[in-house]
Amino acid sequence: MVEEKENTASANAAAGQEPVSKKGAKKQAKAAKKAEQKAGTAAALAAEDAAGDNAADHASARYGLSEMIQSKDKRSEREFVSVPELNAHVGKSLVWVRGRVHTSRSKGKQCFLILRQQSSTVQCILAVGDIISKQMVKFAGNIPKESIIDIQAKPVSVPTRIESCTEQLLELCVEQIFVISQAKAQLPLQIEDASRPENADDAEGLNIRVNQDTRLDNRVLDLRTPANQAIFRLEAGVCRLFRDILTEKGFTEIHTPKIISAASEGGANVFTVSYFKDSAYLAQSPQLYKQMAIAADFDKVYTVGAVFRAEDSNTHRHLTEFVGLDLEMAFKYHYHEVLHTIGNTFTAIFKGLRDKYSREIEAVGQQYKVEPFKFLEPPLILQFAEGVAMLREAGIETGDEEDLSTPNEKLLGRLVKAKYDTDFYILDKFPLSIRPFYTMPDPNNPIYSNSYDMFMRGEEILSGAQRIHDPEYLIERAKHHGIDTTKIAAYIESFRYGCPPHAGGGIGMERVVMLYLGLDNIRKTSMFPRDPKRLTP
């Protein structure tokens, strides 16, 4: 049949008009309102609708609002085919497909409808004839966008590629259409707008954008864009790869409590919980519990879970609640045994994403400018002092024992990229004075420590170290930091029953996904983000 050459909304937008004509929107709203009123008395709807305004409708049994699916019948006569499977059915018999109305537009005797299933889309057409009535075309054209429908249709080849759909070589000639779950006629955001490429050279994109808060306030809609569908599938992939790679290396998964009796890393930035008649805190990291698992002979452990930071930071990369990918590992002689294990885990994750999630990476790239993530194998390891030297060479004044500021961190990332062509690197041997008291000092140079950070595109995504496993030395270091050792007695006590030397690190999952894809805001990689100003949805 015919290809719908251009999307009307897009065409209008390009011409500087509103994306959907006011007349069309009103029509839609009216139809939807009517339908919503009907939906109240769901039971007899299909029949009522079919009997509708024109009794002479020869297609009346072929369309309408379905009864709410309440699991009435054990079996249905409808065997469904997914959009990507349609190709195998071209030229064969009729198929049933369930999906959303992505767009729908009737014009005279025809209705063009794009059906969407997650990220897959296919063009459907209804043309008045023996099977389709005028009323049926009108009905199809008035189904609110995002409604879920069942259609029975014949998949047919098209002579010209349909550029606006993922199924470009076929379209569906609809013979039946029923609304399964009807969307509101007025949506707080349009999926098309929310999906529009952010590239500056995209003429369409200049006018219509959906701002971040509108997206997050209406996350159920926002998450339906192809980029978001891909981001959260890739995020699931990061967790999966992290766990599979570590399991392969002999790690055991553990679960650590989130409600704790004392603040794990000092009292600052911790959320307080009412715990029956007492107070408790939300864990800022599973640090103590990972270490206890090592002292309890689990040897190599990881845990994936929520961590909480009561930090009033409103930046592109801070959340008050995020998912921590944490690991801890006993080693024999040198913490580099652990550092290399973590480094290699990252390399394996990057390779896994590249090889198994190329479709998702591409889908995100359609909306956001994604530079392919580069990494070396084995990963690049620089000394902190080398990093400082590179910064100084670039004209930055920074002290030997000074922590990296965010701008210096980013600059160093660029310098490393320019010199070594990698988006991932490890910085080893951080100054002792800027690390927590439980960090093992460097035995060979008193100003450094056995600690490291790892970076993706110039931003820190892991912080880790060898921990002090000797209780007396731990006390000494705590005192040096002015810490009241009575408050960390339980922590110290756990090293008094024999504990192997160990090291580990904590990774922010959302940061890894954000930086792997080169996105600009961590809220894009948290399904339901929490920050100082956002607690909903």
Add this chain to the structure above:
Amino acid sequence: MVEEKENTASANAAAGQEPVSKKGAKKQAKAAKKAEQKAGTAAALAAEDAAGDNAADHASARYGLSEMIQSKDKRSEREFVSVPELNAHVGKSLVWVRGRVHTSRSKGKQCFLILRQQSSTVQCILAVGDIISKQMVKFAGNIPKESIIDIQAKPVSVPTRIESCTEQLLELCVEQIFVISQAKAQLPLQIEDASRPENADDAEGLNIRVNQDTRLDNRVLDLRTPANQAIFRLEAGVCRLFRDILTEKGFTEIHTPKIISAASEGGANVFTVSYFKDSAYLAQSPQLYKQMAIAADFDKVYTVGAVFRAEDSNTHRHLTEFVGLDLEMAFKYHYHEVLHTIGNTFTAIFKGLRDKYSREIEAVGQQYKVEPFKFLEPPLILQFAEGVAMLREAGIETGDEEDLSTPNEKLLGRLVKAKYDTDFYILDKFPLSIRPFYTMPDPNNPIYSNSYDMFMRGEEILSGAQRIHDPEYLIERAKHHGIDTTKIAAYIESFRYGCPPHAGGGIGMERVVMLYLGLDNIRKTSMFPRDPKRLTP
């Protein structure tokens, strides 16, 4: 060489004496105190110790306290072999092994030491001769239990099985022994006591037990028992199987926020959090977020994470914080599509545990009486009304719309086991009146609902249902339950943009492990349990 026929502590215990002789304990304490004092000045220790009380010690370089491992040297000369690998080294050259002192006892010119590595144990002997000195035997005999040591030794075959060790066919003839991390001489609990079988017919077990609070207070030690090592490895297996099986079925993993703005399932039993200048709550389940992910086109989702219940229940099966294995799935026509998916997931988990974790199941069985877990394939599905009929047949009075009390639940489990020989079954079609407002009513019988529970050994481990996906009907049902719909407006709103019919359920991970193994307390399957009275460690 010779086998140590009996463990002294056990022999003493059987004779009604204290498990370790007082004299021995004092000796150990003294030696440990001395060692601890030395440990303060770790650096020169090995030398100092070797120079010790007898300058004529020909073995002085072969034992002592090691310097704290601080990652000084990049490479060590020691290549380590694990205990299970030792068999391959019998009759060959010397090997290095790192492990814990499980027991150690010197007697005249010999010292018998059992080295433990997680759940593996091997007997080590030191006998005075060309290589070993009297002082070295004494040193080895005085190393506090649970200390971590490095030994260099020759693995040799033994003529008689060593029943007290997992390596029964070989022992290690020690030539060097160094303490890597020294334990306190006085332990709050003995691993041997904590590992003792709980069977009533075990004579040894009658006297020496470690009570639950002592165990939990000293979890770092308690977790070292073979049963605990096995329980938490099996628990990791449950999560792994759950995720792998669902991923295979096309589910996507999601992460849902724990800090929420409104109590997810009514205001009762919810922990309050201070959130900057506001108050927030800890999520009692990921219910709303799973459903939003379905409305957002993720089709089939699961999430593994902490859930919180501020319930003041001090029972064997309640925790205030536990790990939820939650899933939610869109279906086409009947919620049984989901019910069968969940049921089959359980069957696959049970098979995976049986096939891949038989060693762990056996290890737990050595301490606790574990009846093999029985299940049917496909799983047994009973109607709630059938369950009621079975109870009535057994003489129980219970109403058609009455919820199962805990005793009735357990009795029904026994009746089902007797009749169908399965420890797992599904009870479908619970009365509508005892389920939450968002549960879809049964369209065929107004007193029932499209909801189900699943049971293991007669205890509920999953509760689930088809959810109402129609906003108007949801409002109707909420009002029927007397719920203020303005408070759940956001929840209702998420169904206004088209939502497929869906169902799901939530599983308590710790309960699954407890009931699979037939353990009597959920604190045994939570690594760091939280209950109304316990917030530590």
